[in-house]
Amino acid sequence: MKQVQIIGAGLAGCEASYYLANKGYSVTLFESKNIKPNPVQVSKGFAELVCSNSLRSNELTNAVGTLKAEMRLLNSLIIQAAEFAQVPAGASLAVDRVKFSEFITSKVKQHPNIKVVEQEVVDFDLTIPTIIASGPLTTPDLQTQIQKLLDNDDFYFFDAVAPIIKKESINMEIAFRKNRYEKGDTSDYINCPMNKTQYDQFYDALIHGEVAISHLAGEQELKYFEGCMPVEAMAKRGPKTLLFGPMKPKGLRNLDGTNNYAVVQLRQDDAKDSLYNLVGFQTNLKWPEQKRIFQMIPGLENAEFVRYGVMHKNNFINSPKLLNLGLQLKTNPKIFFAGQITGVEGYVESSVVGLIAAINLDRFTQGLELLSPPSTTVSGALIHYINNASPIDFQPMKANWGIVDELENFNKQDGKVQKKTLLSERAISEIKKYISQI
Ligand SMILES: Cc1cc2nc3c(=O)[nH]c(=O)nc-3n(C[C@H](O)[C@H](O)[C@H](O)COP(=O)(O)OP(=O)(O)OC[C@H]3O[C@@H](n4cnc5c(N)ncnc54)[C@H](O)[C@@H]3O)c2cc1C
Known part of the structure; x- marks a missing residue:
């Protein structure tokens, strides 16, 4: 059985672990929260939603709604959990955060191919294929280690939680x-x-x-x-x-x-x-x-x-400079990054990047060419964005139609709603093609 390690049992790390475990990998998943919780973590479970309990709009005319539809087709664990733990919130997909986390934690802990190690990673074995998904609140010692790996290309910003x-x-x-x-x-x-x-x-x-x-x-x-x-x-x-x-x-x-x-x-x-x-x-x-x-x-x-x-520090890396389109570190092909640390913004966005990093790590270990979804899809557009944005003033990005490729031959007079509907339909059809290729 091929070994992989994943650092961080947050949204991206759980998504990636589950995908790779289902593909037959032996996954070691490291998580530090029960040993060294950060100031916003209050529960013991994995994939904790630390601020809002909403995964935002479910409407397909909204880019994040279409992103969730893409993830459903990719069999996302996070979307399965969200639908299991859904609470009423109009056109949005909001969840009971405890149920949501319990669903994911049990799927991960009970998977025969996943070994959970509750430990703070401060150093890691660079010879094993690895996904770093330690999130915006990566522990300081791991930050130092990542900085060394990245030749000190670090960024930070601050963020706050609602009462x-x-x-x-x-x-x-x-x-x-x-x-x-x-x-x-x-x-x-x-x-x-x-x-x-x-x-x-x-x-x-x-x-x-x-x-x-x-x-x-x-x-x-x-x-x-x-x-x-x-x-x-x-x-x-x-x-x-x-x-x-x-x-x-x-x-x-x-x-x-x-x-x-x-x-x-x-x-x-x-x-x-x-x-x-x-x-x-x-x-x-x-x-x-x-x-x-x-x-x-x-x-x-x-x-x-x-x-x-509460207020706290938040980290992300200079992805346009450091990663390729497969979310792989340019200077060390065994290392992939996933989640918010790559400079996407939001629960759903972080999760999908976990899934795509896992798909690419699998392809890498099989000797296949890395393959991310095209920028006609919302998931692909996010990954293309963090890959192609300016490395000088790189800022995190949320799902939105502005980063998705323009429609060919769209008649402006047909209006914005029609445009979003067509963008969404194209994204769904393109993600299906992508799934058939991986
Ligand atoms: C305070 C705050 C509020 C936010 N609010 C929202 C919001 O309302 N809506 C929204 O869509 N997005 C929000 N975000 C942004 C983002 O969507 C979330 O942070 C999301 O959880 C990121 O997913 P992730 O998997 O990248 O990281 P996380 O979910 O944070 O998972 C990373 C995991 O890695 C673990 N870890 C860290 N260091 C180590 C280590 N050294 N060893 C082992 N494990 C480690 C952590 O304990 C954590 O469990 C918020 C972010 C923050 C920081």
Whole structure:
């Protein structure tokens, strides 16, 4: 049996381990969280979703929805788990994070070809084919080791987690249930409405709230992950920024049809429907400040916080410079990288890169040419992006139609929705061709 090692039992590492184990490899999967958890890990299980519980849109006209459809065709373990642990969230695929992680952990631990080693990897055997999937919170000792391997091409940025509150502590005499634009058959979100006076007071408190970052930022320049920017940092960009972001009132009229100046949305976080997270409210405010300021939101005056937001460091490598299209390290063909550390952004994106790295490691050990999906697919477009982006100012990328190859002969007059539908159909047909080649 051919040996492979995978570092990190997160989304990408579990996806890769499961694929390779099913292909008959003897997989050693290393995971450090139960020995040395990072500040955002709270459970013992693998593939922990550390912030939002949403894998975002399931709609095919949305690039991340099509990405999930591609992954379904690739037999993704992460998508199987998400569908098993799904909770209501309108047009999005949101999950009970405990069930989701338990599903993946048991599939991985019970697989006869996977040996789980609960240990922090600080050094590794470079003679065994390896996938490094240690994520944005790679432990410092492993970071040092990776830096040596990469000749010190390292990057960093910061990122923050949204608070979670108890549903029973929400005042439903003020808050109301509705999905934006009333999409879906059920009303999954809880919405806290604000008038202008309430918004102005909240805004003022938010931008003056005391933040807790200095111990993490150190001497280094503070860089935010755009997709998960702290709400107070976003607010500081201007008084109206939040009204076009997480507090957007559009599509969220009150039940009596009247308009709101701003709305805070809360999304179900667990299958029992007892916990809700504040959508887009990732923060690095000090914990007492979070309580004081977020309780100013109408309906949340008695909110009971089960988890406060936190701030932490996040790493990714200079993939355009270091990796080839097969996610293989140019300077050492036995090493592959997968997940967020490659500079993709998001749960689904990290997972699919785990799958494609595993496919390529398999091809490499068989002496076959490496093969990633074409950039007409969303998965392929992400990998082409991290391969071809500028290495000078490389920044992580989420799934979106902008990185996918343009349609040939598309008539603009047919409109954006038709364009996205055609892009999605082409992506599905191209991923099927890819699957037939691997
Ligand atoms: C705080 C935070 C919030 C985020 N919020 C979101 C969000 O809301 N939505 C979204 O789509 N994306 C979010 N992301 C981005 C990204 O999607 C997730 O980080 C995702 O989990 C990345 O998957 P991964 O498999 O690359 O890494 P991870 O899921 O982090 O898995 C890496 C694993 O490697 C382990 N590990 C690390 N070092 C070692 C070592 N030395 N030895 C052994 N094991 C090691 C870790 O313990 C971890 O289990 C967030 C990222 C962070 C950091």
